[in-house]
Amino acid sequence: MMPVLLVLVAVIAGYSLTLKHTDELGQIHTGMEGLAYYLIPHFEGLTVKRFLQILLDAMSQLFFSLSVSMGIMITYGSYVKPEVDLNKAVKQIEFFDSGVALAAGAMIIPAVYVFSGTEGMSAGPSLMFISLPRVFSAMGKAGVVVGIAFFISAIFATLTSCISVLESIAANCMEIFHTSREKTVKVLTLVYLAASAVISLGYSIFYLEIPLPNGSVGQLLDIMDYISNNVMMPFIALLSTILVGWIALPDYVIDEMERSGDRFKRKKLYRVMIRYVAPLMMLALFLQSTGILG
Secondary structure, eight states: OHHHHHHHHHHHHHHHTTOEEEOTTSOEEEHHHHHHHHHSOOOTTOOHHHHHHHHHHHHHHHHHHHTTTSSHHHHHHTTSOTTSOHHHHHHHHHHHHHHHHHHHHHHHHHHHHHHHGGGGGGGGGGHHHHHHHHHHHHTTHHHHHHHHHHHHHHHHHHHHHHHHHHHHHHHHHHHHHOOOHHHHHHHHHHHHHHHHHHHHGGGTTTOOOEEOTTSOEEOHHHHHHHIIIIIIHHHHHHHHHHIIIIISOHHHHHHHHTTTSOOOTTHHHHHHIIIIIHHHHHHHHHHHHTTSOO
């Protein structure tokens, strides 16, 4: 399903660039203007505090996108065979993750700009469900087919993400409680479904509005997203950099990178990053996200 989803992303992104919409003030917004807004940096009104907030938002997206500070990479890494070249794997992840992220942005941001202008950019995780249906509607009858195919593919993408998160929790629970995989997964799946149902009702039965430290107003999904991505992940990443950089020491990871016989070309950069740069950055991001560094 993932190749299908990538093809649909490319099709929708291309169609979004052809869109044109006139707002209530008579201003015309085009998809190409939205693409320019997406790709060209805007430095107007940029302050140190605002820069730190942007950096925090970018890092929280990086955590989520690469599954950092969730235990997923560690859990999946424990299953990797010794002969696998981790250097090559890391490069592939860097390339494909960045490419898909750029394509997803090119699909959603121009559509948001066309129908909602720059004001619509603050919708957060719900952007996909607000803007894309308008794009599908603009496609006419073809939009029904494309829309159904896209959201079905997105369900499978979400499912694989859920499985990866569930695997890290399941692996730990099996080791701690000495339970079978089948029993552990069944119990955790029930917990997952219950929690997902509650969050899904955050826009209806459990609707609420709470101001977040980043200046936006969050519903239940936004609040959970902010707590996990902007608070917990930088904190866990900070502890991880201290563990690897100063307790286990960087050579522990470097030896793992080179166990297939391939040389880890970035080892000098890695030592500096994991011991000095990453801990300071994670500390600053954590203090910023909690409002301490205001």
